[in-house]
Amino acid sequence: xxxxxxxxxxxxxxxxxxxxxxxxxxxxxxxxxxxxxxxxxxxxxxxxxxxxxxxxxxxxxxxxxxxxxxxxxxxxxxxxxxxxxxxxxxxxxxxxxxxxxxxxxxxxxxxxxxxxxxxxxxxxxxxxxxxxxxxxxxxxxxx
Numbered sequence: 001x002x003x004x005x006x007x008x009x010x011x012x013x014x015x016x017x018x019x020x021x022x023x024x025x026x027x028x029x030x031x032x033x034x035x036x037x038x039x040x041x042x043x044x045x046x047x048x049x050x051x052x053x054x055x056x057x058x059x060x061x062x063x064x065x066x067x068x069x070x071x072x073x074x075x076x077x078x079x080x081x082x083x084x085x086x087x088x089x090x091x092x093x094x095x096x097x098x099x100x101x102x103x104x105x106x107x108x109x110x111x112x113x114x115x116x117x118x119x120x121x122x123x124x125x126x127x128x129x130x131x132x133x134x135x136x137x138x139x140x141x142x143x
Contacts, residue, residue: 005045020055021057040071054076059074067140068100108136108137111135114137
């Protein structure tokens with residue numbers, strides 16, 4: 001089941017499961033000690049992908065004045081390479097198109113996922129950088 005909720009609509013348990021999944025992936029698995037909690041979660045819409053009451057994927061959508069950002073895309077290790085990443089990104093695109101029409105989408109993609117995001121219509125902006133010692137690249141998807 002996939003659903004998208006604003007921060008205020010999340011239950012305490014849903015928020016806990018989102019943060020657990022993200023921390024397990026970004027902090028523990030990728031060995032990046034960084035502050036996972038930030039104020040952007042409070043102004044985001046959160047996509048929750050659950051299977052049998054287990055959080056298996058998530059991302060957040062943040063509206064800014066001129067664009068929308070998708071970030072914190074996380075797929076549980078057991079559910080990778082099964083198409084879930086593509087599925088949640090397409091759900092996010094549909095949501096953005098309906099809620100924030102005519103706004104471009106910006107992402108900070110790990111470089112090894114460039115083809116995945118290009119296949120979803122994203123274009124490399126020319127900006128590459130290290131984020132928590134992991135090579136990243138800025139990409140946009142035009143409306």
